[in-house]
Amino acid sequence: MIKLRTILAENIKSYRTEMKLSQMKLADLVDTAPNYIAMIEAGKRFPSDVMLEKIASALHREPFELFSVLPTQKKWQVDLLTELADFIDAKLQEAQRKNSAKLKKS
Numbered sequence: 001m002i003k004l005r006t007i008l009a010e011n012i013k014s015y016r017t018e019m020k021l022s023q024m025k026l027a028d029l030v031d032t033a034p035n036y037i038a039m040i041e042a043g044k045r046f047p048s049d050v051m052l053e054k055i056a057s058a059l060h061r062e063p064f065e066l067f068s069v070l071p072t073q074k075k076w077q078v079d080l081l082t083e084l085a086d087f088i089d090a091k092l093q094e095a096q097r098k099n100s101a102k103l104k105k106s
Contacts (some may be wrong), residue, residue, distance in 0.1 A: 022034075
């Protein structure tokens, strides 16, 4: 079973990196120390309800989204679909090259 702290830690880090924010920048946005953000992301601290609201707001999320397991699942799904799209694209390009070669020989 995944612990609530782990979900929160992973989601905050995921949303923060998605927005290309450093821990220092997020800390500035929520008026706290970068070390505190690092401790939350490491699962060593659990923020108060007020801090959770500040963090969620800074990350352009609703507080409940910080506890969802979907961001992690979503990432692997996006990665898988991207790989599949790249594979299909490569196969289509290969087929087009073969058809072009056949037409030139005709």
